[in-house]
Amino acid sequence: DKFTVLCCGGGNAAQVATGLFAVRYNTIAVSFFADEAAKWKAALGDDEFELTIPGGGVMKSKPKDITNDPSVAKDADVILLVVPSFAHGEYFEKFAPHMKPGTIVATMPARSGGDILFASKLGDKAKDMIFCGFETLPWACRFTEWGKKATVLGTKNNILAAVSPISASRKALSKLQGLLGVNPLVEESPNNLGISLRNPGMCIHPGVMYGRWGPESWDGQPKDEAPLFYQGVDDFTEKVLTGMTDEVQAICCKMEEVAPGLNMKDACTLKQWYLDCYDGQMKDTSTLKSCMNTNAAYDGLKHPCKEVDGKFMPDLKYRYLSEDIPTGLCFAKGLAEILSLETPTIDKVVKWGQECIGLEIMVDGKMTGKDLDKTRAPQGMGITTLDAFLAASKIEK
Numbered sequence: 161d162k163f164t165v166l167c168c169g170g171g172n173a174a175q176v177a178t179g180l181f182a183v184r185y186n187t188i189a190v191s192f193f194a195d196e197a198a199k200w201k202a203a204l205g206d207d208e209f210e211l212t213i214p215g216g217g218v219m220k221s222k223p224k225d226i227t228n229d230p231s232v233a234k235d236a237d238v239i240l241l242v243v244p245s246f247a248h249g250e251y252f253e254k255f256a257p258h259m260k261p262g263t264i265v266a267t268m269p270a271r272s273g274g275d276i277l278f279a280s281k282l283g284d285k286a287k288d289m290i291f292c293g294f295e296t297l298p299w300a301c302r303f304t305e306w307g308k309k310a311t312v313l314g315t316k317n318n319i320l321a322a323v324s325p326i327s328a329s330r331k332a333l334s335k336l337q338g339l340l341g342v343n344p345l346v347e348e349s350p351n352n353l354g355i356s357l358r359n360p361g362m363c364i365h366p367g368v369m370y371g372r373w374g375p376e377s378w379d380g381q382p383k384d385e386a387p388l389f390y391q392g393v394d395d396f397t398e399k400v401l402t403g404m405t406d407e408v409q410a411i412c413c414k415m416e417e418v419a420p421g422l423n424m425k426d427a428c429t430l431k432q433w434y435l436d437c438y439d440g441q442m443k444d445t446s447t448l449k450s451c452m453n454t455n456a457a458y459d460g461l462k463h464p465c466k467e468v469d470g471k472f473m474p475d476l477k478y479r480y481l482s483e484d485i486p487t488g489l490c491f492a493k494g495l496a497e498i499l500s501l502e503t504p505t506i507d508k509v510v511k512w513g514q515e516c517i518g519l520e521i522m523v524d525g526k527m528t529g530k531d532l533d534k535t536r537a538p539q540g541m542g543i544t545t546l547d548a549f550l551a552a553s554k555i556e557k
């Protein structure tokens with residue numbers, strides 16, 4: 161039997177991954193979103209999918225099927241989720257009854273707490289499966305003709321990935337490396353908790369949004385232009401970001417204390433993350449603010465805004481809040497609560513952000529809101545004690 165991979169989702173990333181994998185493997189694209197699978201299948205018809213890669217080369221391939229039938233999971237060796245993280249739970253749940261033991265399920269990017277969500281959705285079956293969390297998507301990519309053509313704008317050199325259980329790491333990562341090809345180089349990260357707390361988007365996106373549009377800095381009036389997102393980071397926003405990243409570091413230190421031997425090296429500060437990922441692309445690396453202001457990769461990127469009568473209002477439901485708070489920041493805040501750590505900066509960002517996205521997550525500073533189950537807060541997955549958290553994360557005390 162040929163190696164079979166399910167590529168899940170139907171957006172930019174999923175179409176690119178499908179096109180790439182189908183060149184060499186039995187690839188089935190799966191989307192559970194509305195009628196997306198049927199639409200994509202009709203759009204492609206009898207044609208081959210065309211993927212343009214950096215340098216201008218074109219790869220043509222044809223997925224074996226494009227479907228919304230979860231039972232295709234029965235033949236899968238690898239299931240790769242390349243969808244926004246709020247959709248991960250649905251895929252885990254629908255595939256669970258069909259997956260064979262030893263299936264590798266990878267999320268790209270994992271955001272935070274993906275391993276715990278996976279275990280909670282699979283129940284007893286989780287122990288026979290291998291979960292892999294990637295820190296990010298390796299490609300910057302866009303489809304150019306929906307369902308038929310896409311372009312890889314750039315590929316990262318290295319990406320971190322962690323495997324649960326750790327004993328399956330070597331085997332799983334070498335299979336995933338085979339799937340991805342030479343680039344990016346998949347680097348083993350010690351554990352999924354490190355991937356969860358490294359998640360840079362959970363601080364950067366909501367933090368920069370708060371810094372610009374929160375009650376401490378914005379008067380609610382429209383702007384003449386959409387402000388620059390990264391280049392526009394000012395002293396106040398930097399203070400918010402530093403507060404958040406320091407609070408996450410306190411969580412890491414406490415975890416290493418309660419679980420000796422736990423290696424949290426990859427859950428670094430935001431500044432360190434910039435130095436690791438954008439080396440050579442920043443003119444001034446002296447501070448977090450200067451790293452963000454002078455990063456060539458961010459040139460011209462603006463705040464998500466909507467035009468109203470020729471002026472600009474922020475889009476406060478954009479994924480910088482609607483994805484990064486529930487599946488990122490809420491994980492960190494929830495874990496801090498379990499560890500009895502104060503997180504004043506994260507709290508004020510969550511308090512403001514939850515109203516923007518219309519969720520009740522935190523009440524009086526505690527993770528008890530009615531919408532907790534829509535988040536990756538451990539509390540939303542039924543975990544309220546340190547012992548339960550360690551067990552769910554497969555961490556030894």
Ligand code: NAD
Pocket residue numbers: 169170171172173174191192193196242243244245247268269296297299300301302
């Ligand atoms: P996208 O916005 O194109 O993904 C849209 C897809 O998500 C839809 O096609 C559908 O399959 C699914 N979806 C949307 N709403 C849904 C819903 N309500 N329920 C279920 N499924 C739903 O995103 P993308 O560009 O493919 O990126 C995927 C992930 O990778 C995101 O988390 C993104 O932040 C990240 N990422 C993307 C890039 C890039 O260059 N495209 C770069 C870095 C990171």
